[in-house]
Amino acid sequence: MSGNLLRLRPIVHATPTATGLHVRGWRSSFSLDGGKGLWTIWERLAGPLAEGVPPAQLAVPENAPPAVARALELLIGQLHEHDMLVEVPAHWGGHAPPEDIANWLAAVAPSPVEAWQRLRSAAVAVTGDGALAAHARRALVAAGVEVSSVRPGAGLLLTADTHAVAAGCAADVGFAVAPGAVADVTADAAAVARRLAGAAGAPPEVLAALVASAAAHRLVCALGGLPDPSTEVVDMWSDVPPTGPPHQAVLVARVDPLHAEYHPWLSEVRPRExxxxxxxxxxxxxxxxxxxxxxxxxxxxxxxxxxxxxxxxxxxxxxxxxxxxxxxxxxxxxxxxxxxxxxxxxxxxxxxxxxxxxxxxxxxxxxxxxxxxxxxxxxxxxxxxxxxxxxxxxxxxxxxxxxxxxxxxxxxxxxxxxxxxxxxxxxxxxxxxxxxxxxxxxxxxxxxxxxxxxxxxxxxxxxxxxxxxxxxxxxxxxxxxxxxxxxxxxxxxxxxxxxxxxxxxxxxxxxxxxx
Structure with missing residues (x-):
């Protein structure tokens, strides 16, 4: 793409170590040993990359001392290998996303421009009860997605083209199922609700907001071609994703205490290997x-x-x-x-x-x-x-x-x-x-x-x-x-x-x- 810049993903951070540095991204990290001079090299490299540089300029200078050249080559190679660099347009043009959305896409999207185009062209229909529907609509609009209609209904169903996400909320527990076809997500939502057997009554506002926002997040990621939030690696002691074929993941949220996490779901309508x-x-x-x-x-x-x-x-x-x-x-x-x-x-x-x-x-x-x-x-x-x-x-x-x-x-x-x-x-x-x-x-x-x-x-x-x-x-x-x-x-x-x-x-x- 012409006019693009190669940029360090905004989510990437680095810290010096006694023998080098440690660099963390969204899904992985790496450490380099080679002396305290590595941190100085990193600071000089990361500064321009945070703003973005033309891809051709991200190269080892010909006149760099051999030790510096080796360090730069290793650093740049590791940044590429761990997907910590992304191409973004130098100028988004007349349909630029808001700054916070642009930074989010630059942090997680394989192609921020493509993802933004998909989000801009989508129109989501929201079907749900009062609190869930209101919070889902607010989250979608905040992500730059058009909401075409809001209709009353049981639980929460978000639909756009071939993508759908269903969620539900009882007085003490709520959930958001994995994106998929309408028939599949509604069947999974009904089965999950039976399995959780939540208490009767209206959900607390905080629980409704959490569940609805999570459902909107999953739909936005599906629309934009981004990885589902359930695939994020959250174990700070390991950068290795879970082994084995992925299974349907359902976000389950509870209020006492307030927390939410993804759980594997063995679906009858969407079986996996x-x-x-x-x-x-x-x-x-x-x-x-x-x-x-x-x-x-x-x-x-x-x-x-x-x-x-x-x-x-x-x-x-x-x-x-x-x-x-x-x-x-x-x-x-x-x-x-x-x-x-x-x-x-x-x-x-x-x-x-x-x-x-x-x-x-x-x-x-x-x-x-x-x-x-x-x-x-x-x-x-x-x-x-x-x-x-x-x-x-x-x-x-x-x-x-x-x-x-x-x-x-x-x-x-x-x-x-x-x-x-x-x-x-x-x-x-x-x-x-x-x-x-x-x-x-x-x-x-x-x-x-x-x-x-x-x-x-x-x-x-x-x-x-x-x-x-x-x-x-x-x-x-x-x-x-x-x-x-x-x-x-x-x-x-x-x-x-x-x-x-x-x-x-x-x-x-x-x-x-x-x-």
Whole structure:
């Protein structure tokens, strides 16, 4: 573009460090080491860039000393790499945006001119109740967007061409869903309102203003081709955006105390590809379809426990127990007769283990597992710590397939199927101990197919299996599943619907070999 200037984005700031400088932008930052002279070079570079320079002039002077030339080259390269420079017109002409809008666009827009043209050409229809509609209109006008009409209606709906944003506000909580088509955003808004179950009554003025302004902000960003506000990185200790495919993000605001933040939303009408942390998606404290799994007041020794509503999960670590609780709670949302797992390997492992469970085999002698420290630890937890009159039956079903069943007073407490006797006994005993510790009924099943998080120090050279069991078992899970298939045949996947599948959960039909 002719007549353009290359400008430092207004949101970019720098601070000197003991050995150089640190530069922060909207979405990323960088640090350079090289001595205190770097700060002097930065000040001389940043001054002209704050006002804007012709792109051809942003180059290393030919007569610059070698050290200065290297520093300038590195600085300029880092500014480009971290998107801290933007092209803006030297003169906007007769349709210039107000100064505050021009600075905002220069701070966040990939192309401020393009973004302003889109905003100027848009006309937004506002449909909503009094306070929400009024505050949304005010925010849109302040951003330079024309409001074509304001009509009464329930909640808040902002529409312009193919873009729409819906929001709602109860007496204690409000929300704004992700931009999209009218039918999608209204369906999501209705579902979010049901999930939040806000208190009846008119919202406080401050809450209505916050929600309406946030909805207007999301629509303005969609109209201008700007990133949605939910994608901003707010963790000051990390410049890395969240991993995994993006999911619908809903702004949730509350008044006691007044705060607002984005939460992942598993939409039935706008499903995304599976990915992202299962715990964060399914158990989100505001919008998760199952209650957030937390240790709460549950005892944590010897088994880690977590509760998702009335459901208790078990594990060797807090992460494992929270994941187990979340999956047990999610089973209420899944079809009957399926093995539900955190991913394909987990679900398939559970289904195949269930399939081989009733098979006959040969008894395994106690000395094949009793010398293993992990198996012995969990068996002692059952018989000594909880003083259960328990017995464990260990059976070899195939060359590398072993079943362990724990019973007490004729009642089956737990079972496990693993490749090694020690692992089968350890899982079955841990499950039986956790059952006693939590005071719950029913048979508890745990297995090595679950995705166990790597514990601190697992890679240290002095650690072994006893330090971090069951982490590492899953490395051999796929080979073990081939052994299970040889005994049970294959199992079929079962569709779970858009919500659970978007969270990454997988299910297989449960059948038992020989039945």
């Amino acid at each position: 599976p990915g992202g942390p299962v715990l964060d998606l399914l158990g989100d404290r505001e919008l998760g379809p199952v209650p957030a799994p937390l240790p709460g007041a549950l005892p944590q020794l010897p088994v880690k426990l977590a509760a998702s509503g009335d459901v208790v999960g078990f594990g060797a670590t807090e992460h494992a127990s929270r994941l187990d609780a979340l999956l047990r709670a999610a089973r209420a949302l899944a079809p009957d007769g399926v093995a539900l797992g955190a991913d394909r390997v987990h679900a398939l492992g559970l289904a195949l283990r269930t399939a081989v469970r009733p098979l006959g085999g040969t008894p395994v002698a106690e000395d094949e597992w009793a010398a293993d420290p992990t198996a012995r630890r969990w068996w002692k937890a059952v018989t000594l710590r909880f003083a259960l009159p328990a017995e464990v039956e260990v059976t070899r079903l195939g060359p590398r397939v072993v079943r362990a069943v724990v019973r007490a007073d004729g009642e089956e407490l737990s079972w496990a199927v693993e490749a090694e006797p020690a692992d089968a006994v350890a899982f079955a005993a841990m499950a039986a101990a956790g059952r006693a510790q939590a005071g719950v009924a029913g048979t508890v099943v745990l297995c090595g197919a679950a995705p166990f998080a790597e514990p601190d120090g697992a890679a240290a050279p002095w650690t072994n299996r006893d330090w971090h069991w069951p982490y590492g078992l899953r490395d051999g899970e796929e080979a073990f599943q081939e052994d299970l298939r040889a005994l049970a045949g294959d199992v079929e996947p079962v569709p779970l619907g858009p919500v659970l599948e978007a969270a990454g959960l997988v299910a297989f039909a449960v059948s038992e070999a020989g039945r």
